Amino acid sequence: MEDSNSNSKKKIVVFASGNGTNAVNIYHYFRNNKNIEVSHIFSNNKKSKVLRRAHDLGIKCVHFEKEDLYDSPSLINVIKDIDPSIIAFAGFLLKVPESFLAAFPKQIINIHPSLLPKYGGEGMYGERVFRKILKNRDKESGITIHYVNEEYDEGEIIAQIKLELNNDEDLNSLEEKIHSLEYEHYPKVIEKLLT
Numbered sequence: 044m045e046d047s048n049s050n051s052k053k054k055i056v057v058f059a060s061g062n063g064t065n066a067v068n069i070y071h072y073f074r075n076n077k078n079i080e081v082s083h084i085f086s087n088n089k090k091s092k093v094l095r096r097a098h099d100l101g102i103k104c105v106h107f108e109k110e111d112l113y114d115s116p117s118l119i120n121v122i123k124d125i126d127p128s129i130i131a132f133a134g135f136l137l138k139v140p141e142s143f144l145a146a147f148p149k150q151i152i153n154i155h156p157s158l159l160p161k162y163g164g165e166g167m168y169g170e171r172v173f174r175k176i177l178k179n180r181d182k183e184s185g186i187t188i189h190y191v192n193e194e195y196d197e198g199e200i201i202a203q204i205k206l207e208l209n210n211d212e213d214l215n216s217l218e219e220k221i222h223s224l225e226y227e228h229y230p231k232v233i234e235k236l237l238t
Contacts, residue, residue, distance in 0.1 A: 063093025
């Protein structure tokens with residue numbers, strides 16, 4: 044019989060830079076799962092809400108500096124010691140160097156608040172994406188979950204979920220719709236990848 048202690052669980056490590064609503068949502072989705080857990084949340088932003096939220100929930104949190112990602116093997120070693128099955132980016136804004144990608148091939152995924160390749164690339168996140176969608180009066184939008192590669196938002200697409208937009212869509216309504224899609228589908232896609 045399989046031991047259900049945390050050593051035998053598949054681990055998810057979440058990287059986030061901001062509020063951490065997606066990170067916390069992923070944590071809650073797997074909280075009672077016998078086989079999968081969010082073991083750590085990493086952030087490059089010491090003042091991010093995600094670290095406070097993770098701390099309050101009793102999730103192990105790790106703050107690291109930007110240089111740790113680019114110039115130091117120590118961050119890679121810390122994550123290798125955790126041995127995650129997936130590294131999920133949830134509002135993590137730094138570009139990932141080759142060395143990091145090479146250390147975790149096909150293990151790093153990201154969520155983007157548009158139907159890539161539309162509105163992807165450097166500096167395109169959150170409200171900036173939503174403003175473009177509204178400005179262009181798009182009839183549909185959605186989310187993209189993809190593998191991370193060395194270019195912003197250009198990795199292989201794992202899943203896209205679409206939604207129709209109304210003519211009177213505004214920033215708040217669009218943001219709410221996109222976040223609802225993210226909260227519903229990101230954990231499910233992670234679960235599918237792990238099972």
